[in-house]
Amino acid sequence: MKDLFDKLKDAGRDARGTFVVLDEDGNEVEAPAGAPGARPAAPRPAAPSAAPASAPTAGSAPGVPAAVAAATVDPEFVQGLQAACQGSKKAAYTQFQTLYSALGAIGDPAQRAQLALSAAQASHGVTPQQVAEAIDDRLAILAAERQAFDKAVQAETDHSIGATQKRIDAAKAEIAKKADEIRQLEATRVELERGIAEARAAIDGNSARFAASYAVVEAELAAERARIAPFITSNAK
Structure with a gap:
């Protein structure tokens, strides 16, 4: 199962764009991309080429999620x-499987299984119930492998995605905070501009009234000045 976990970690490392640096002992350790002296992690050896088989369709395996299918x-x-399933201590299934493979010339699977079970019981004293129990034991091992893998997936998800997701959430919170500040600043701007408009209107009104009043007084004085103008004697020498 270690190889499966290593492959899972490789996928998470690739998703993070992990780089490595050398520690004091010359060992590779992870470092953020762009760190001084960092270089891309050495690629893992490619797996032996094998023609990938298609996953069973939903019709052939009832209950299989569409994504899995x-x-x-x-x-x-x-x-x-x-390999993990082969670690089962119950050998009845292996004995049955060996005999089933040896009867490959029989085309009918049901007949072939029946003959293999009969041969296993005759040669090894293995009953069909024991074969079923051996298969169930392997299914339990398989389920344990699934649980361990799911746990590793969650740990790798937390490691590869969790920290980044926290930064995203923090950025969203900061954006919301800034947006609220912007709304408050916008409201302040509107209020200040309203105050400016009111002050400008008051100043313009006072200026207009002063100009009108000034004109009245100036006209009165000008009229008085014109009235006495004929009676003014020049003192010029």
């Missing part, structure tokens, strides 16, 4: 899971 089977995962 549409996925491509990974030969490395298959080999790892099969």
